[in-house]
Structure formats: C-alpha cells, structure tokens
Amino acid sequence: MSPDADVTHGRPGKFWAAMRGETPQPPAARTLGLEFVDADPEAGVIELAFTATTDFTNPMGNVLGAFLAAMLYDTLGPALLATLSPDEFQSTLDMNVNFLHPTRPGRLLGRGHVTHRDGDIARLEATLTTPEGTVIATATATARVIPLGVEAV
Structure with a gap:
C-alpha cells in the first residue's frame, strides 16, 4: 500500500494498524507475504x-495446497475482522x-x-x-465473533 493512501479509512484497532x-x-x-x-x-x-x-513448492514446482489453504484462511478471517469493532x-x-x-510461485490475489x-x-x-484472473482455489468457512482476550472453545 502506498504510504500516501489510506484505504483503511483511518479505522482504529490492532487489525487495521x-x-x-x-x-x-x-x-x-x-x-505468506500478505x-x-x-x-x-x-x-x-x-x-x-x-x-x-x-519455498512453497512441491517437486513439480507448483505451490503446495497447504500454502494455498493458508492464504485462503488468512483471507477469510480478515474479511470478518474488517467488519468488527476494535x-x-x-x-x-x-x-x-x-x-x-x-x-506456480508469484503474486496471488485473495478476495474474502x-x-x-x-x-x-x-x-x-x-x-x-492469479493476477491474470485464473481462480486457483476457493474456500468457505464459519466463524464466531468473540470479544478480544477471550479464548475460543
């Protein structure tokens, strides 16, 4: 993100910081290079x-599914976090x-x-x-909103 642009709209909290x-x-x-x-x-x-x-590749040179899943996981959670209070x-x-x-390795785009x-x-x-628009993986999830400092069960 450009230091001149604040697409976070100055929202408060650790997530936005x-x-x-x-x-x-x-x-x-x-x-994951987020x-x-x-x-x-x-x-x-x-x-x-x-x-x-x-470093994320298998012997064929493709990005391992586990890393793709981790990227999706790190897209799903922030989609919800962006809507929550601090x-x-x-x-x-x-x-x-x-x-x-x-x-293959390179820049990948996540949309949650x-x-x-x-x-x-x-x-x-x-x-x-991919940057060219090829969908390489999708995910769905269920999440619970919790107060900060409370352990999830």
Missing part, C-alpha cells in the same frame, strides 16, 4: 495479495477448500467476503486468483 503497516503483521501473514490491497467493511469484503515463493476478534470454526488449478452473519456466527467465502 497491522493492515496499515503501523504494527508488525503476525508471523504467519509475513511468511499485503493489504483494499477493503469495503460495510460490504464485508477485503482484498489481499500474497507472495508464493519457491474490541472484537474472530475464531474460525470450520473451513472447506477447493483446489481448482495448479499454480462475509456472506451472512447471524449474531456472533458468520459465514465467509474467499477466492484465490
């Missing part, structure tokens, strides 16, 4: 980018991944969406694409 680069990202997000692109919290949508390195967090209850197309929320339970979906 990390998205703006004001605080360090979690280690897993750094490993980069914040854009968000529309009112619509429950977030766009992220990831950098798949050659004193709330989310806990993923389940996740289903579909691998659609093999991919909160499709439904009823109280503290949310349904989420995400897609992972």
Whole structure:
C-alpha cells in the first residue's frame, strides 16, 4: 500500500494498524507475504495479495495446497475482522477448500467476503486468483465473533 493512501479509512484497532503497516503483521501473514490491497467493511469484503515463493513448492514446482489453504484462511478471517469493532476478534470454526488449478510461485490475489452473519456466527467465502484472473482455489468457512482476550472453545 502506498504510504500516501489510506484505504483503511483511518479505522482504529490492532487489525487495521497491522493492515496499515503501523504494527508488525503476525508471523504467519509475513511468511505468506500478505499485503493489504483494499477493503469495503460495510460490504464485508477485503482484498489481499500474497507472495508464493519457491519455498512453497512441491517437486513439480507448483505451490503446495497447504500454502494455498493458508492464504485462503488468512483471507477469510480478515474479511470478518474488517467488519468488527476494535474490541472484537474472530475464531474460525470450520473451513472447506477447493483446489481448482495448479499454480506456480508469484503474486496471488485473495478476495474474502462475509456472506451472512447471524449474531456472533458468520459465514465467509474467499477466492484465490492469479493476477491474470485464473481462480486457483476457493474456500468457505464459519466463524464466531468473540470479544478480544477471550479464548475460543
């Protein structure tokens, strides 16, 4: 993100501070090369980018599905986090991944969406694409909204 552009709209909280680069990202997000692109919290949508390195590949040179799943996981959660207040967090209850197309190392784009929320339970979906628009994997998940500092069960 350009230091001159604040697509986080100055929103408060640890999540947004990390998205703006004001605080360090979690280690897993750094490993995946997570980069914040854009968000529309009112619509429950977030766009992220990831950098798949050659360290993520199988013997055929394709990015392992486990890394693609981790990128989708790190897209689903932030889609919901972007809609929450600074004193709330989310806990993923389940996740289903579909691998659609093999991919090589490079930049990958994640788009997450909160499709439904009823109280503290949310349904989420995400897609992972190449910069050219080829969908390589999709995921759906269910998450629970929890107050910060409360352990998920």
